[in-house]
Amino acid sequence: MTKTNDPEGTPPRVRTLADLARLAGVTAGTVSRALAGKELISAETRERIQKLADEHGFRPNQMARRLRTQRTGVIGVVVPLGHERRQHLSDPFFMTILGHLADALTENGYDLMLSRIIPDANDWLERIVTSGMLDGVLLIGQSDQFEAIERVAATYRPLVVWGSALPGQVHCAVGVDNRMGGRLAAERLIERGCRRLAFLGEVRTLELIERHRGVCDALAAAGLPPPLQLDTHLASDIMADEIAGHVDALPPEVDGIAAASDVIAMRTIRALVDRGISVPGRIAVTGFDDLPLSESIVPRLTTVRQDLVTGARAMVDALFARIGGADAPSVEMPPVLVPRDSA
Amino acid sequence: MTKTNDPEGTPPRVRTLADLARLAGVTAGTVSRALAGKELISAETRERIQKLADEHGFRPNQMARRLRTQRTGVIGVVVPLGHERRQHLSDPFFMTILGHLADALTENGYDLMLSRIIPDANDWLERIVTSGMLDGVLLIGQSDQFEAIERVAATYRPLVVWGSALPGQVHCAVGVDNRMGGRLAAERLIERGCRRLAFLGEVRTLELIERHRGVCDALAAAGLPPPLQLDTHLASDIMADEIAGHVDALPPEVDGIAAASDVIAMRTIRALVDRGISVPGRIAVTGFDDLPLSESIVPRLTTVRQDLVTGARAMVDALFARIGGADAPSVEMPPVLVPRDSA
DNA sequence: TCCTTTGGCGGTATCGTTAGGATAAAGCGC
């Protein structure tokens, strides 16, 4: 229409409210309200402006909106890897729970920002919550950062953590009773006739400490010796060799293995089968988590189920409650033994 | 110090540059530059301000910074689920590649925003790229949205897609040669003596169409009939039943199955074993992807490897090149057959 | 006919930060 020296003749792009306002012959404020669907603007003008807006493919700039409203619509999902520098986000457990969190958050119109943090600075969590970038934070796992989390939770409300809830704990945690879970796994093994157990997993993070404790509880109750504890990192690149080493060095009297996670259990079964050791015939193996794949493998994994769908939803519910100013308590879900073929 | 009617006597929190500037006796601009480590500020003042800043735990507001600089430091990772409304982000393939993308992006100082999009509106991608929220977009999978992607890629540079690269295609895609991959899988099955193949997977998305084509290629080259094609959705909640149904209805002459993904292959093996059909003895099965778990299961999965670590890095490299204004071409990685036990 | 009410919109300040030109204080040579 208008003659410009733009060789393309492209109409100037509508990038801001003001641009659109000029076109519509109103002011920016009016456009803002019209697009927000506010009743203060007459239905007629509102529709006219909305039509104009999507004719020009206009979307309000989110940064500006967020700066102004002090709300971002973004939830941070953070995986602290303090104890485990080599672990990657690609770990199946993280990814599974992350998927469910993403489902729950996007259904509620929130976006999800992902960070994998190695807490080298002690104020890593403070830095995240005060960045003015997030409406709330979900932490996947307590790692060995219990103190740091407690410190921040004392003043920052919209924070929910996947992990264990200890008596008197300040921060809101959602998770299963890991100690009970450990006990269920060990009880299953004992019931099957196992007399000498090994626990494969590191005993440094709160959750795994609890699982280990649960195994000890069950053994003690049955009058059996505590488990042989074998450190196993979750980092997938070294885990395979580590487990192979453990399996090779396994004392002959060991007839049951309680793995700290499903991934460890699967790798362990693989290593045992490779050496001609039958599972569960010669050695029974239990996992922990009940990842979706655990029932698809052969032998199907006997494991302790953490209901990640329910858990993710509980985390999101608690977070929204806290964002809304309410007080959401910790949730401890009961673990469930899923008896299948491996033990 | 100062008497306030704050009952706690809490020192007023330092939230803004201006607050800190007042404390330091300089202006906000000076503080901004000092914290950014600019040389224009004398080393002395710079250190003084930085010390003051972390005494008060001050972090600049990211929204304001981003609005001002027009850079967000955030990359959007989007999973379009056009063809598959029931598929969830918790799908292992998405999660695996997402994990590697997260690793690569965070190493480069970028944050990652995750969206799971069901493209009900045709302008879903436009909406994302013009939201003013992202420095770039990574798309995982082309779904059935090829046209929409091409349209946006024509004007929006920092966009990289995981998927197939067709001749003449505008958008930058990183992926493996799916057709070649399909051929490799089928050739392996034929080589093992299979004469009648089934292809388990939907033939609607570009990548799976190509894989299916590759299988047809190999069969044709060997003078064998095209595969029996059995629709299998990726949505994990219905996939199990669907596969069980396919297996039950399988014609007796079928002696080889090329699954469209590892997850489908694992479920299929499970279903076969449940029915007393030996794998690979009676029916051989190949997967596609080579997920980390594929070598941990029994029988170990023979599959076509997509190197997701390299692939994720290639996507991120291409994206940064494009953000920097350079022109990154599509990357087509060669698929590799990983012969293991299942075929 | 005049005054009040109310609907509909305009104007302006603000969110917290950064960039760039202006400004003041030193340092230097003559």
Added chain:
DNA sequence: GCGCTTTATCCTAACGATACCGCCAAAGGA
């Protein structure tokens, strides 16, 4: 001692959207 450059900081104007206040006209009541 004066002018000029350098150095260190200040001041102001954005970035783009929203919230609040207030104005104007049309409608309704007396």
